[in-house]
Amino acid sequence: MVLNLHTPKIALLLLTFTALISSSVKAQDPYQAYRQDWLKKAEENKPRLTEIEKQPVSMVKLEKDPAAFQGWKAVNTDSVSSFYSKSFKTQSGAVADFGEHLTGYFSFTIKSLKGTPDAPVRIKFTFGEVPSELTVPFDPYKGTISRAWLQDETVTVTEMPATITIPRRLACRFVKMELLGASPYFDFQIADIQFKATTAVAFKPPLLGPATSPLIADIDRVGLTTLKECMQTVYEDGPKRDRRLWIGDLYLESLANLYSYQNNNLTKRCFYLLAGLSADDGMLISNVFETPEPHAQVGNRLLDYCFLFNVALKEYVAATDDKQTGLDLWPVAKKQLDIARKYAGKDGMMDYVKAGKEWWVFFDWKDGLDKQACLQGLTIYTLNQTYALAKMLGKEDEVSDVPALARKLKNAAYKNLYDKTSGLFVSGTNKQISYGGQAWMILSGVASKTEAQGALKALASVKDAVRPGAPYMYHYYVAALIESGLKTEAKEAVENYWGGMIKKGADTFWEVYDPNDELKSPYNFYPVNSYCHAWSCTPVYFIRKYPEIFQR
Structure with a gap:
């Protein structure tokens, strides 16, 4: 039997079926009612360079x-x-x-x-x-x-x-x-x-205190230049290469900006762009382009960056009291928590193997890094930070399950990842010890202050400990030092690592820096590395937020 698709009855049925399918697909988009407004606000906050x-x-x-x-x-x-x-x-x-x-x-x-x-x-x-x-x-x-x-x-x-x-x-x-x-x-x-x-920078930030050492002053100066060069019509990850907005870079650039150039409209623009260009299932895409019209790199899903959007939004609202932006984008932050709910096992451990098969799980440019501890820690951190955002916005009833889930994951992390004998946190089936693992266990509050200090001090004696592969992870290591109260060590870490780039002639801080391998490249060819890279600018944040540590 051959259907005549040109008969009015059959054509009407096909149109009705198509409309139903289309309506069903659109109904799955949790942000359908918001996207155009978000993209409009992104455009309204576009800076004049x-x-x-x-x-x-x-x-x-x-x-x-x-x-x-x-x-x-x-x-x-x-x-x-x-x-x-x-x-x-x-x-x-x-x-x-x-x-x-x-x-x-x-x-x-x-x-x-x-x-x-x-x-x-x-x-x-x-x-x-x-x-x-x-x-x-x-x-x-x-x-x-x-x-x-x-x-x-x-x-x-x-x-x-x-x-x-x-x-x-x-x-x-x-x-x-x-x-x-x-x-x-x-x-x-x-x-x-x-x-x-x-x-996008229009003015110079305040001067550092008169007691600031010349090296710290140089690190701040080069960090400010790095940030300035990456602040274009979005927070670019690198003005030479990639030249687009990535969530991980947005988070670190926005922190540095809060304590220096204070171009908060640029931060707002980036939030709204990422929200407006998120996937139809509500999950964020790791990066977006501005031209020829705003669009995301479809399919580029990066799990830890979805979480960091929430953290960045919380930090922004807390610093600026811009609750309207927080309320506008709350549906996005709330939706990202579904990732934690999906991969959290009954035992309280994140299923990092399954997550790694379904997502790009990044954390660092470091071959061989086991990411179990990092993922567990970041998930706990994100749950707590998002709940803090909810409280600022009066939305805690919408995420009432989050505190209990965070506690469950925290208890499981301590039980399964803390080695009381060595005083270090381990990761994966091979019990890997890494700087990143310690950092995220500390930032998430899994370790007590005493345990945090012990773990960070013990790292130096672990010969095969996996060190940070780039300034990106080194930021979280320094943050963990500060969180644990190791202020002198935090200052020394900034002086040694970013100061090492200064001593090698850096005008801006680099995407990848290994003091023992200057030719290191994630792309198998070091000239294509970015030598002015957003995630490297964060000494500006540390130096200016903690003057009692870095400006004395």
Whole structure:
């Protein structure tokens, strides 16, 4: 039997069925009534970027130096005015140094010096945040993320004089210029190199106390620069690479911002964007893009970032008393708690194996890190922080089960993960000991203050303890030191780790830093690392929130 789909009756039935299915799908979206308003508020809080014209401060050459970061350093060679006055043909490979990290748009002027331009000129520009980016060949590319993130651009100029602006937004301190092709019958020069630097930051934060040590002051200065460069029309995770809003970076940037630039509208914008672009099941997507129109990286679900949205929102409401934003976004925070309810076993332990199969569970760029203890601790922390948010908003009745669930998970963590013999928290079937595991057991309140201090002090004697792989996890380690009352150790940790980057010439703090492996890269090619990265800016938060620790 063959149905005639063109008969009015059959067509009507199909339309009705389709409408019912569509209605059912839409009914599953818990935020359907809110999304447009959230995205509207995100747009209303979009900052107007400040723009400053910057010129290079000197010309440099790049020299090998085993003592320099990644084996390369920049050495001053000539003035910029001298470079402008000479034939570019005799200066191919020249490197201009802006003297600071900049994010924005690069332009240059090219004009004939001798003869008549009878053919195009082709120049390759390479932009580097650190010197090694200009010295390591990009090809053949062996990285695990897009080759297109690397900042090299070839420009062909067909007429001169001309002023050219590279349309791609860039992030760099150094610019290398190489001649790829030109006619032998005329000569030309490059002049008026400029960089239109952009940021959402409009003012300088208060000065530190007069007793602050020079090293801490330098760490704060570089941290502020890192934060400033990442504060664009959203909190970007890195202005060179990724260039979008990630929840984990939002949390740490918003903390630093609260104690420095205080651009709270930018924080609000980010919250509303993430909420408005969340998945139809109510769970947050780990990251979102702004252009050509706001959209999420569909399918990129990161469990710990969903939890950190709640923590960031609670911290924001507590600091600003902006309860309206908290109330607007409360449905999102409340919904994320379903993750804890789903994976919490009857024994009170989070099923991290199942969670790891169904979600990306991150915590750190560290191969081999067992994440059971981290997940257990973060879940407890999130439950408690979300309940605190509920109390601020008068919504505690909607999450009345949360305190009991948090206690259950806390008791189970202490029972199953605390080794009373060693005084350390373990993780997974192999009883792994890690800095991250200790940090999250302490921040969640599983450890008493005495146990917390004992665990953190004992770490130094554990040879195979898994150390943080990036400044991201190192933040939580420092936070745990402060929470446990180890103030001197917290200051020393900041001085040694972020101070280590300062001593290696950092203008901004890096995405990945291992003092024992400067070439470490999660992407199998270190030039594609981000050398100005949002999650590295948090010394600003520590130094300014705890002046009694860091400014004396």
